[in-house]
Amino acid sequence: MADLVLTDVAKSYGSVNVLKHIDLDISKGELIVFVGPSGCGKSTLLRMIAGLEKITGGELQIDGMVVNDVPPSERGIAMVFQSYALYPHMTVRENMQFALKIARMPKAEIDERVEKAARILQLHNLLDRLPKALSGGQRQRVAIGRSIVRDPKVYLFDEPLSNLDAALRVATRIEIAQLKEAMPDSTMIYVTHDQVEAMTLASRIVVLAGGGIAQVGSPLELYERPENEFVAQFIGSPAMNLLAGEITATGDRTTIAVEGGGTAVSGVPSLAGDMGKKVNIGIRPEDFVETAEGAEHIFSGRVNITEALGEVTLLYFEPKGGDDPVIGKLQGIHKGLRGQTVRLSADPAKVHVFHDTQSLLYRDRPVKRITTKAH
């Protein structure tokens, strides 16, 4: 039922375009996460769906009805705000009743709905407390409860966990995931700048950057087959390494001569016409493996800093020129590698090839040039 369709949606403040050409189909039961660097417009897009910001171009449909000019309360949405936005002068119960009372719902039904939400969120003992007497996590649950009682078609979450401390954030994240499982028919849109939240919660992630959509896909799709350098570097931590090079052999596999001496073989197919093209190869730190001297390598360099995290060790190589340092992530503890020259290679399936910032895998799609840096 709750299909959400955005067609060429745009937002501008005067002559400043904040968002443009946003096309998105969201189907019922999905949990969509908007993720992107700060200032990419993800919260603005959510607020446009909520109706708190005016849509200045394009069309927004909910359930097949254009709602561009429909007030927020009639769109069938409910929103959970970053700072919870509980009404401080009302008890938890009154907070949850407010929207229903405004809608003049019969008292028995209001009580029933509040009861149900309190049961789902374990708010029973807190119903008669004021928000100031609640902890951050409890306030967040009340904010979610306030949405649930309205039984909306679409739930909107605006960075709901960013005001919680780290431990509580993990716990609440899991609660939200369970909540979604308990309400499989509800559609949820969730805004965050935290890619862990995005990866763990989303059925699909929408990466926003530079006022547009950089890529839409399932978390693993974004991780394994990023469409462009921005998404490649935005998803995953530490960010994917990009190394400049030139294509020297084409076909089902592509061979690239990497600047600085190495040779990379990628599982990405290329066309004969790609021969000699300047490209960037992308390899995630965790996909690097150490190779012996004499064997074929993609990258070699002197290790500047090591960070032993226990199960893995991060190797920061000496930066060449002004570039970001290449980072490798090796299993186990390798503290002794500091100051050593290390040679790295990778499985061809894990080597991404970007030409003109776009992955060769997606050569048929229109190029999205994103000028913002991922980190």
Added chain:
Amino acid sequence: MNPALQGLLTIAIGVGACVGYFYFANQILDKVIFPARGPNAGRNINRANHIRPWLFLFPAIFALGLYLAYPVVETLRLSLSDREQGGAFVGLDNYSQMMSEPKFWEAMRNNMLWLIVVPAMSTAFGLLAAQLTDRIGWGNIAKSLIFMPMAISFVGAGVIWKLVYETRPDDIAQIGVLNAILAGLGGAPQTWLTIPFWNNFFLMIVLVWIQTGFAMVILSAALRGIPEETVEAAIVDGANPFQIFFKIKVPQIMPTIVVVWTTITLTVLKIFDIVFAMTNGQWETQVLANYMYDKLFRAGDWGVGSAAAIIIMLLVSPILVWNVHNARKEMR
């Protein structure tokens, strides 16, 4: 000497004397009375530290005692003595005499009317002005205009409004705005300030006119302090602008409204200047402070005058305590 120089000199001497007092008093305490040396150095330091706060508080305590506490005590004493008998103690005679005067009860009734009408209307208009001027481009200009009467003294405001209510004989052009409008509409000019009972309200309007600006400024700041997200949440919840105002915004600034209300109440209880300048308590517009002034300085009856002053103080005190309590609570 040039008056400006004289002023500067006065300031220099005044501030210098203050600084000198604190500096030298402190020096004498530390160096002469309880020197931090010798066999009792530690004990001396402790003693000096016990005395120091009182040393520093002394000027303020002295000034407040002389100009606040002493007059209260003296007024209380005077209210219990009689002029005719050369200041002999007469118990509550002055009070019972006052209670038997209809003019006192008229003042009492009028004060209560003021007490209900002025704070309510000032706060309501102030809140309305604060909300309406919040989101518009020329809101700040409107606010300045509404706030401006605050800069006028009560007597000045009384004179201005006396002109508004001014009455001229029927056959001459009316210079009072109210009568001019009435005449323009074909009505006969009224002597507004002599219409019993209603003239009280004509006087109250003057104070409302002054206090609305005060209420608006404080409430405007409070309204801006409301988290925007709670308003947005209410919009998403389907509340209309009236519901947002009365159910979300007003309850959140209720503590401030109470403080504004009680602060205006205190001003109202002491109201004197406006009545004094406009009707002087005639035509049944008497209020307590003006009644006190009449007794004390016109009739020269300091016994009954002081009794009236004590009554005013008794009325003000509980509200003052409550006001301070609320203001502190809000600060926390």
